Amino acid sequence: MAIERIFDSASSVMTVVSFATFVGILLWTFAARRGADFDKAAALPFADEEEYEHG
Template identity: 55%
Template structure:
């Protein structure tokens, strides 16, 4: 086995591992059990505005 074959095999292995990692991330992101987590995270910027408005009314 020569050096070029080892490099080719390593590149192929890294490509397959990267593709499987990508598929895993897609599966984790779009899985049905993550919908509620992402909906809650999407509302976080607006929750900060509500807290600021409430504190301004108290100091008012």
Template identity: 45%
Template sequence: MDIGTVHSIWTVILFTSFISIIVWAYSKRQKSRFDEAANLVFADDELDKSTLESERSKEA
């Protein structure tokens, strides 16, 4: 095999990997996991609000 053949095979492997990742990322089975991960940022805000409310009720 010459270097041109190796580059061609490597290109096909990378392209196939890329398409596989795209299909996996946009599949319906992954949507719930990705939605949950996207909302993790806001989980701390809810925790902070509940902690502040409980501290205020203890002070009053």
């Protein structure tokens, strides 16, 4: 009986931690300051290899 309560508590804690992590990732992704970084990363497949090998 006590073990069941421990698993219920652990399940609840992990649900809250997972949700907080998800919200944190959303905030990090959609923050206005990150837009330029994502635009630069999105263009990488189309960039010349020589440009990134030499700096």
